[in-house]
Amino acid sequence: MENARSQTPVLTAHEAGLIGCTSCGKVHRTGTDRCARCGATLHAPDGKSLQKVWAWLVAGLVVYVPANVYPMLRTTTLGQTTDNTIVGGALDLARHGDYGVALVVFIASIVIPIGKFAAIAYLALAVSRKVRMGPHARHITFVIVEFIGRWSMIDVFVVAILASLVTLDFAATIRPGIAAISFALSVAFTMISALSFDPRLIWDTKYR
Amino acid sequence: MSDRGPSDLEIETRTRSAWRNLSWVWLVPLAALAVTLGVAWKTWADRGRPIEIVFENASGVVADETTVRYRDVVIGSVERVGFVADLSSIVVTVRVDRTIADSLPENARFWVVRPEVSTSGVTGLTTVLSGVYIEAAFEPSPGAQAERFVGLKQAPLVAPGTAGTTITLRTDDAAQLTAGAPIFHKGIEVGRIEQPELLFTRDGVVFDAFIEEPYNELLNSATRFWLTSGFSLSLGTGGLDLSVGSLANLVRGGLSFDTVFSGGVPVTEGQVFELYESEDAARSSAFSNPFENAVELVVEFKDSVSGLSAGSPVNLRGVRIGSVSAINAIVREGDNGREVRLRATLSIDPSRLGLGDDDVEETTVIDFLSEAVREGLRARLGFQSLFSQALVVELVRVPEAEPAALVLLPDLPPQIPSVQSELPNLGATAEGLLARIDNLPVEEVLDQAIATMAAIETFAADEGLREAPDALVSLLDDARGLVGSEDIQALPGEINAAVSDLRTIISTMEQAGAVDQVLSAFKSVDDAANSVTAFAGDVSGAADEVTELIKRLQALTDKANELELNEFLTSARELVESADRLIDSDATRDLPASLTAALDEARGALADLREGGAVENINATLASAGDAAEAVEEAAGSLPEIANRIDLLVNETRSVVASYGTNSNFNRETLNSLREIQNAAEALSKLARALERNPNSILFGR
16 A cells, blocks of 8 residues: 555556456456356446536536525415525525524535536546646545435435425425425436546556 | 465457447436536526516515416416615516417506406405415517506506497586496496596596497497486476486496487597586587588677677477587677677577488578578677576577678678567576565564564453443443433533523623623722822812721722623533532532522522622622632532542442452453542542633533
8 A cells, every 4th residue: 555655556457458347347358248256247447437427516516506596485475475596595594693504504505516517627627637646635535525425415316305395385395396396306417427437547658 | 376266267348439338328318418518408488578567555465476467367477576766666577478479469458457346346365365466468469568557546447358439528526426337328337437536637527437349339429428316306397307327327327328319420449528417417518519511690689798608508489409519709880880799600500490300401401591580680788598698599580680691701601680589687687686685674673573473462361451341331231320310410400500690690790791790890990099099189188088988998999890700600600510410429419408598599600690680689689699609619629529539439449349359350341440440530520620721612612
């Protein structure tokens, strides 16, 4: 493991003429089509996976725009309908003095998704050598992105729960807005984007 | 390359074109982008078109929350609430659905719906919870696309979209009208009125009224509207008429309408109707409007037509057949040069003349009128009613009128001749009557009457008055007793006897010429004296003595001349007086003996006189008569004494009575009696005085 910490270049399986199964990790000789153990298709790490990452990332970003512009929650209280966007809701909370909750909402809905976009984009750029980044840093970033990804849906869950629970007819009703779907899609797209990322590229030196 | 690495592998890097190298995954962001743009486009497309509504007061309107509704469906929402440049009013910017905004005409009405409680009911209750909203009402007109509107101050009273007809009503006084007041037709509410507005260009108030379908078909140009305030009181020839409508009517006021004559034409939207004060006015107004194929007539009056106006009735034997449509003055060349005549144009309804219903030729009417005029039909002015100065034109038959004919002029309606009207100057008569009534001294008369009544009242209430009859009766009884006493009854006899004696003496004396004889005796003495004087004149020396003697003789003569006789007569009269006085006197019963004696003496003397008759006896007689007279005088002199005594007695009695108590019945009666007695005493002294002044009265009567 001392090697891993050092800046000395590592010999990758690809460089060694081998190819690893992305499903079960068994190493085969280059040229093998299918994994002998799990039967998954073997493919060498190449730019195609990066394309996927970028494509999903862009899709996530595109969908993230309406998620912020359109109302997330449509609250009807005693005949009065109020539309709340994500940012607007956070600001409303802050205005009412719930700074803690506002901060949680803000972080979960704004900081984390944007951070994720940034992280994935940075990772992809780093892999394609557009920016300099050590393979270990790339690895850590990748782990964090993967870990955070599943928590990004927190907002959508909240909306879903509220919309199903608060249906008190005239007194109070909460409905999800377009932004809820957009946001869910955005999170989904970024997760797919993160999944599409071939972690082998982190260590691959071919594109160096 | 190296010994320990794997063998060099032939790795072929497939070189493809940039496009062919693209992964299908890129379709995903493209699709996402497409969807997002689609949503954005939809949002944009649905965003609506902004319109601006200017309100004076936009209380409750909140940006982003207040909605705009059309027929209770949300068609947009308020985007911004701001002010116009000079801050005088409020501009509400509203995003309205594009499809609706495209059809918004310029006359679209917007108003803020607020909760409202009025006599017409409660409206806008839902806005209490949900906040106000802006209601729109318009007739969709595709492609109008108006963008700027002026909002109404309050909701229009007729629910937008209700089918019906809007008309305009005009009235002079809208005091009994409120916005939203109902309009009735035969008691059924068929519409309502809107806010009355003052009309500045003309006198009066105008307001819109809305008649709902299907009742709007009842409207035509012959329809008349009148006020039904719910309460009407009229006093007419038919007696007192009071009618009270429903309570709601009383509170809100209302209108009724009906078609009052036939032949109306359908109305157009916004037609102006006059609003009448009462149903009667509305119904009679039918005549103030031009009739269908009315026949025009003119009539010229020499009288003043003050009180006649356009619209005044034209009556034929009391039945209204038309109205005056115009009055103007014209200058005519008359008999006395130019003179001003007043020409009234009459509009006659042929159907009212009984000449068929509608299609009457004008010539038929004129022929009819010509005939009637030949037979004496004339126009004249008359009073509309007894107490009114308003005039009517009466068409009456005046058989004795000068012959005349209907004058047919080329450029004028036929002229019907007029006769001098017999208008009593009722006003002046009434004024004179009032003035006279005014001049009556009503107050003084009343004052006097009141004073008289009060006096009578106090007089009647006086107990003394009630007792007076009793006192009078008792007094009369007393007097009767007194008169009935034998002494009194005897007294006049005695006095009469004395008086007749006196008369006899006097007449005897007159007959005997006693006085003349005495006088002639004196005269001869005088003559003797004169001759003695003459003789003495001759005899000188003895003159003084003679003169003295003559003087004595003269004095004697004078004395004789003067009167033992007169004295006697006076004394006799006084005697009679005294006797007379005594007749009524209380004290007569106690007539002093001296009087009787004196009478006796007088009688004696008189007897002597009767017996005498000789001149020699005269002196003695006279002397004795003088004595008698003196005696009588003495006796008479005691009369006042009697009176005084009576007075004294009265006073004493009074004091005695007074000691019994001041107010007792007895007391008063006694006092009254005493007063009467006192009065009698006074009468006695009065009689005495009268006799003194005029003594003859007892002898010769008054």
